Amino acid sequence: MAEGSRNEPAMDAKRFATLAEAYGGDLRRWPETERMTGTVFAASEAGEAILKQAGTLDTLLDSYRVDAPGKALHDSIVQVAGRHLVQRRRQRFWWLGLGLAGIGLAGAVAGLALVTIVTPELQPDQTVLDASVTAFGDVGPDAENGEESL
Amino acid sequence: MAADPDEELVRRVGAGDPAAVQALVARKLPRILALAVRMLGDAAEAEDVAQETFVRIWRHASSWRRGNARFDSWIHRVTLNLCYDRLRRRREWVTDEVPDVADPAPLPDAHSGEEAYRVEQALQRIAPRQREAIVLVYYQEMSNIEAAATLQISVDALESLLSRGRRSLQTILARDGADE
Numbered sequence: 001m002a003e004g005s006r007n008e009p010a011m012d013a014k015r016f017a018t019l020a021e022a023y024g025g026d027l028r029r030w031p032e033t034e035r036m037t038g039t040v041f042a043a044s045e046a047g048e049a050i051l052k053q054a055g056t057l058d059t060l061l062d063s064y065r066v067d068a069p070g071k072a073l074h075d076s077i078v079q080v081a082g083r084h085l086v087q088r089r090r091q092r093f094w095w096l097g098l099g100l101a102g103i104g105l106a107g108a109v110a111g112l113a114l115v116t117i118v119t120p121e122l123q124p125d126q127t128v129l130d131a132s133v134t135a136f137g138d139v140g141p142d143a144e145n146g147e148e149s150l
Numbered sequence: 151m152a153a154d155p156d157e158e159l160v161r162r163v164g165a166g167d168p169a170a171v172q173a174l175v176a177r178k179l180p181r182i183l184a185l186a187v188r189m190l191g192d193a194a195e196a197e198d199v200a201q202e203t204f205v206r207i208w209r210h211a212s213s214w215r216r217g218n219a220r221f222d223s224w225i226h227r228v229t230l231n232l233c234y235d236r237l238r239r240r241r242e243w244v245t246d247e248v249p250d251v252a253d254p255a256p257l258p259d260a261h262s263g264e265e266a267y268r269v270e271q272a273l274q275r276i277a278p279r280q281r282e283a284i285v286l287v288y289y290q291e292m293s294n295i296e297a298a299a300t301l302q303i304s305v306d307a308l309e310s311l312l313s314r315g316r317r318s319l320q321t322i323l324a325r326d327g328a329d330e
Contacts, residue, residue: 022312023294029287031294031305057320061288064269066184073183073197074175077204081163081171084208088166 011037013046025055156221164212175204181222181290182229188285189233191274199232223300226290230282230300237278272322280315283308 016038023029027038041047159177162170182203186196206228214221273281279301286297287308298308 018309018313021316022309024288024316029291057316057323060265060269060323061284061319063263063265064188064273065266066187067193069179069183069197069200073200074179077175077179077201078171080201080205081175081208082168084205085166085168085171088212 011041013041013050016041016047017050020050020054024058024061025051025053026058154216154220154222157216160211160214160221163207164214174207178207178222178225179204182225185226185229185285185290186233188270188273188289189230189278189281190236191270195236199229199236202232203229219299220296223292223296226286226292226300234278268323268326269319272319272326275322276315276318280311280318283311284315284319287312 011034015034019030019034019038023031027035027042030038042051156174156177159170159174163174179200183196183200186199186203187193190196190199203225207225214224219227273284276284282301283297286292286300287294290297292300294305294308298305301308301311303311
C-alpha cells in the first residue's frame with residue numbers, strides 16, 4: 001500500500017499524531033518507511049490513544065461502500081470496446097493500403113528518375129535530319145556549285 | 151521504477167485482443183466506478199464517467215507508453231478529470247438556475263445504511279481536492295507516492311490535504327450526529 005517519503009529512525013508522538021491525522025488509524029495505509037517505527041510507537045499508551053481517535057472516523061468511512069458494477073454496464077463497455085477495435089482494424093488496413101499505394105508511387109517515380117539518368121540526352125552537336133539533308137551531306141549550296149562546274 | 155502490473159494487459163488491448171479487453175474491464179471497472187461514485191455522489195453520473203474513461207482507454211491503449219505514471223494512476227487521473235468536468239457543470243447549473251425550494255430529502259430506502267449516507271453526504275460537502283486525496287488514499291488504497299503523483303502534488307501537500315479533509319469530515323459528521 002503506502003510507500004514512504006521520510007526515513008526517520010524513531011517516531012515521536014507529534015509525528016505519529018500527524019500521520020494518524022492524515023492516513024487514519026490503520027498503519028497499512030501509512031507511508032511504508034514509517035510503518036515500522038509507527039508500529040513500535042503504536043504499542044505505547046499515547047500511540048493507542050491516537051489510533052483510537054483516528055479509528056473512530058475510519059469506522060464511519062468504512063461504512064460507505066459502493067456497489068459492484070452491474071452486468072449491463074460491464075457489457076456496454078465491452079461492446080463499445082469491440083466497436084473501437086473494429087474501427088482501428090479498418091483504419092490500420094486503410095493506412096496499409098495508403099502505404100502500399102505510396103510505395104508503388106515512389107517506385108514509379110524512382111523508375112522514371114532512373115530512366116532519365118540512364119538514357120543519354122540528345123546532344124546539341126547532333127544533326128537533326130531535315131528534308132534538305134541526304135546521306136551524302138547537305139545537298140544545298142554544294143549541289144549548286146557542282147552544277148555550275150559542269 | 152517498479153514494473154507496471156497492467157502494462158502487458160494494456161499492450162494486448164492495444165493489439166486488439168478481445169480477451170484482454172474483458173480482463174481489463176473486469177480488473178479496472180470496479181475501481182473506476184467506485185472512484186467516480188465517491189467523487190460525484192451520484193451513481194448514474196458515475197456510470198457515465200466510467201464509460202467515458204474506458205472510451206479514452208480504448209482510444210489510447212495502442213499508443214499508451216509508460217512515462218512517469220503507472221497505467222492505474224493514468225486512468226485515475228482521467229476519471230478525476232471527467233468528474234471535475236461534471237462538478238464544474240453542476241456549479242454552473244446551480245449558478246444559472248437557483249431552485250426556488252431546497253432539494254427534498256432522499257427517500258428512506260435510497261440508502262441502505264444511515265451511517266453510509268451520512269459519510270456520503272459529508273464527503274460531498276468537503277473541498278473537492280480534499281475529497282480526491284481521501285478517496286485515493288483511503289478508498290482506492292493508493293500509496294502516498296502514487297496518490298501524490300496522480301494529483302500532481304508533493305507528498306507533503308497530499309498529507310496536508312488528507313489531514314484537512316479528515317478534520318472537515320469529523321466536524322461535519324459530529325455536527326450532523328448532534329443534530330439528530
